[in-house]
Amino acid sequence: MADPREIQFDLLHESNLLIDCVYRGGTKGHQGDDPLHPLLGVGNAGGFRPVGKGATSYAAIFSTGAEVDWRDRFTNSGATFVYYGDQRTPGSDLLETPRGGNRLLTEVFEKASRDSAYDRAQIPPLFLFRKTGSGRDVTFGGLLVPRASSARRSSGGLVIRSTETPGGTVLNYEATFAVLRPPVIDRAWFDDLRAGRPMTRNGPAEWFKWVAIGA
Numbered sequence: 001m002a003d004p005r006e007i008q009f010d011l012l013h014e015s016n017l018l019i020d021c022v023y024r025g026g027t028k029g030h031q032g033d034d035p036l037h038p039l040l041g042v043g044n045a046g047g048f049r050p051v052g053k054g055a056t057s058y059a060a061i062f063s064t065g066a067e068v069d070w071r072d073r074f075t076n077s078g079a080t081f082v083y084y085g086d087q088r089t090p091g092s093d094l095l096e097t098p099r100g101g102n103r104l105l106t107e108v109f110e111k112a113s114r115d116s117a118y119d120r121a122q123i124p125p126l127f128l129f130r131k132t133g134s135g136r137d138v139t140f141g142g143l144l145v146p147r148a149s150s151a152r153r154s155s156g157g158l159v160i161r162s163t164e165t166p167g168g169t170v171l172n173y174e175a176t177f178a179v180l181r182p183p184v185i186d187r188a189w190f191d192d193l194r195a196g197r198p199m200t201r202n203g204p205a206e207w208f209k210w211v212a213i214g215a
Contacts, residue, residue, distance in 0.1 A: 012038040017127065017140050017185035025136025033136045036060050036129060040190060047086055048101030056104060056124040057193045061144060064131045069163045070172060081128060081144060081177045090168030094160065105175050109158040112146035120211045121199060128179070144177035145210050180206040
């Protein structure tokens with residue numbers, strides 16, 4: 001019997017999101033093997049994979065865990081996740097990145113800092129996936145929500161880090177997220193999100209609670 005915690009590549013287009021589930025990549029040996037495109041409708045490359053024209057409806061956050069200088073990681077026994085932005089070029093502006101990931105982080109944490117349910121409802125859901133180490137397979141790690149960075153709730157947040165490389169200094173973001181772990185996310189919610197309707201019954205209760213009271 002197939003492991004229910006593994007979803008085969010040809011079933012990704014109809015699968016829900018299951019926490020800690022492995023989503024299998026294809027086997028043809030090219031970028032089309034990436035599982036996140038058929039699963040979420042996002043692009044098939046990069047750490048930040050947003051959906052939406054203009055405003056981001058939702059995004060996949062993909063972590064390989066392979067960056068020596070910018071190693072993403074779980075902390076606090078998995079309750080938080082530290083993720084680094086997408087600036088890797090020495091001397092470049094912090095926000096000028098090919099996929100706009102650091103701009104997305106800026107917008108997300110700015111909304112969170114206002115500490116209101118209205119603004120949290122405007123933050124696009126961020127779905128965390130991590131490379132398993134086997135081909136293009138990925139595992140779903142949960143929904144990432146920004147740790148509050150207002151004066152009243154200063155835990156975590158978004159900070160600028162620098163690292164020295166042979167080509168010079170790289171400035172990048174270090175983002176600390178709380179991790180929501182709903183057991184199942186109905187894929188019908190993706191359609192709602194693309195339509196600009198995040199607060200429907202298809203969404204997970206953990207998300208609604210966070211929108212209401214924050215992390």
